[in-house]
Amino acid sequence: MTTVAVLVDHRDGAVTRPSLEALTLARTLGTPVAVWLGSAPAADAAALLGEYGATEVRVVDAADARVASRAAAALGAASADADVVLVISTFVTKEIATRLxxxxxxxxxxxxxxxxxxxxxxxxxxxxxxxxxxxRTRIESDKAIVGIRPNTTIAAPAEAAGAATVVDVEVELPATRERITHVEAVEQGEGVPLAEAPVVVSGGRGTGGDYALVTELAELLGGAVGASRDATDEGWISHEHMVGQTGTTVTPALYVAAGISGAVHHRGGMQASGTIVCINMDPEAPIFEISDFGVVGSLFDVIPQAVARIKEHRGA
Amino acid sequence: MRILVTVKHVPDLQSQRSFTEGRVTRSGDDGTMNELDENAVEAALQLVEAAGEGEVYALTVGGPDAVAAVRKALQLGVHHAIHVSDEAIADSDVFGTATVIAAAVRKVHEEAPLDLVITGMAALDGLTSMLPTALAAELDWSQATLASALSVADGEVTIERHLPDAHETLVAPLPAVVSVTDEANKPRYPNFKLIMAARKAPVAQWSLADLGVDASAVGKAGARTVVVDASPRPAKENRVKITDTGDAGTQLADFLIEKGLA
Structure with a gap:
């Protein structure tokens, strides 16, 4: 019997979709238990985890778990019996996974x-x-830790779901030498976060700094707004929007690159996306080589027309 | 101020990168110093320049070709270069690599104490970003990762880190392992004088025996993970490329609608 501990990602008390994807994957590997760092989840959050197959929700009320060594100790205490530990792969969880x-x-x-x-x-x-x-990589050791990317499993509730038991895990967290002296929350837009979005519409140099059309298309498609390094370097849009090897890696079902040439640093962060569409004035731009549908043209002409057509289709 | 920078020899991003028998194919011809390590070298040089005194060591681990990575660091202005090479290191996972680097760091640290180890935020071949944390844990030093800005004062390093949910200021006592992002600085270009000097500069060659590391702890023997298959992904089929003659937006929308994406 394989026990699979899933480190739940939650925001403002709500379980994020990648957590449900991870639980769905965990069910194919064994018996999932959810690990929740922070103050105990509300009843509906715990119930949702149960619906997706968690038999237990193990809560570690770990203050200051922003430091990787403390979060790793908390996760370790709650997953001591687990054969497999799943986390949602981010820069922060990769450090936690390494420590664990x-x-x-x-x-x-x-x-x-x-x-x-x-x-x-x-x-x-x-x-x-x-x-x-x-x-394909095989983990030879008895215990395996896997960081899973968002949007790689389709989240589905368990067929025979029971209620998850909420269990408090007591742990003495290690003292750390590092201290976080200032935390400033990043303003989260109303839409889905970039890494989790099923659709990403990104704008680059070709936008000239005007993200109105990119944003309009993203909203219409229920997606998030991304950007190239060029655009964030210009200060047109904040760093949180940067898609690429040193920014956010995304794997949405649909990726739209508007006015982005597709330098290798950008491609590394989005090339595994399902369907890729691009709009670029330069027919030689490398982005065309990896696009399923590419338009040589101006995004200022193409996007408004596409938006109108989609609205017309939906209205019909 | 004494700083050691880790640099990695990786395939050039613009080259055809591939696997050979489960390993990343590396050769002197199209290999280079990991681009993100240039930010680490730059950060170290700037700290030493600001302090008005100090030395920077560049350290690489890898086969004979890997020496190219420390030569590049010498061209940028580091003072000392170390190349750790041993057949037993091949196929190491991140923990084996961290064991080897930690042993080399300790050797330098014992000669005269280091203040910092600075690394890039990731190597652009594997991109796992795990090494800085593994190294800090191996050394039992404090860690300050993903710095987009850093400064050293009063025996502590202070960094800014931009995470998706928050911007943090983190303070860690020295000695510390710091990883820097590509936002941290703009790497300098090598100048002619340094390029000439780098050719003749000595590179210390260390083996596992020199470091007192047991070969069974690293390489394939010590690896917890093994690549069982690697294959190139097939190119996308049925790609469409059109030039806008007035209705490309409509065609694009129809493509998305047909695919059930809009």
Whole structure:
């Protein structure tokens, strides 16, 4: 019997969709238990985790879990019996996974697009080199930690879901040498966060700094707004929107690149997306090489027309 | 101020990158210093210049070709270069690599104490970003990762980090392991004088025996993960590219509607 601990990502007390995706994946590997760092979840959040297959919700009320070593100790205490630990792959959870692996001897794969059990060992799949190669990795150690990317599993409730039991886990967290002296919350837009969005519409140099059309199309498609490094460097849009190897890596079902040439640094952050569409004035732009549908033209002409057509279709 | 910077030899981003028998193909021809490590070298040089005294070491781990990475660091102005190479290191996972680097850092630290180890935020081949944390844990030093700005004063390093949900200021006592993002600075270009000097500069060559690291703890023997398959992804089929003659927006919308995406 394989126990799979899932580190739940939650925002303002609500379970995020990638957490439900991770629970869905966890059910294919064994029996999921949810690990919740922070003050105890509300009844509806715990119930939702149960619907997606968690048999328990293990709560560690860990103050100051922003420091990786403390979060790793909290997660470790709540997942001591787990054969597999799943986290949503982010810069922060990768540090937590690394610390937990060193404490437990577990093997780690991060940025995975999927995982399965083969002869009792966890094997993961990833795309690497700007999504030009597929790699399968086997975790040889008894305990496995996997960082899974959002949008790589379709979240679905468990068929025979029971109620999850909420359990408090007591743990003495280690003192840390580091201290966080200032935290300023990033203003979260109304839409879905970039990394989790099923649709991403990104604007680059070609926008000239005008994100009105990009935003309009993103909202129409229920997606998030992204940007290239050029655009964030220009200060046209904040760094949180940057898609690329050093910004956010996204794998939405649809990626629209408007006025983005597609330098390798950008492609590395979006090339594994489902369908890729681009609009660019330069027919030689490398983005065309990886686009399913590419338009040589001005985004200022193309986007308004596309928006009108989609609205017309929906109204019909 | 004494700082050691870790640099990695990786395939050039613009080259055809590939795998050979489960390993990233590396060769001297199209390999280079990991681009994000240039930010680490720059951060170290700036700190030493600001302090008005100090030394910067560049350290790389890898086969014979990897020396190219520390030569590049010498061209940028680091003072000392170290190349750790040993056949037993091949196929190490991140923990094996951290064990080797930590041993090399300790060797330098014992000669004269280091204040900082600075790394890039990720290597642009694997992109896992796990090494800085693993190294800090191995050394039992404090860690300050993903710095988009950093400063050192009164025995502490202070960094700014931009995470998706918050901007943080984090303070860590020295010695510390710091990773810097590509926002931290603009790397300098090598000048002619340094390029010439870098050719002749000595590079210390260390083996596992020099570091007192047991070969069974690293390489394939010590790896907790193994690549069982690697294959190039097939190119996308049925790609469409049109030039706007007045109705491309409508065609684009119809494409999305047909695919059930709009």
């Amino acid at each position: 692996a060193l404490a437990t001897g577990a093997g780690v794969v991060v940025d995975a697009a999927g995982a399965e059990l083969v002869d009792g060992k966890v094997e993961t799949f990833q795309t690497v080199f700007a999504a030009t190669w597929d790699v």
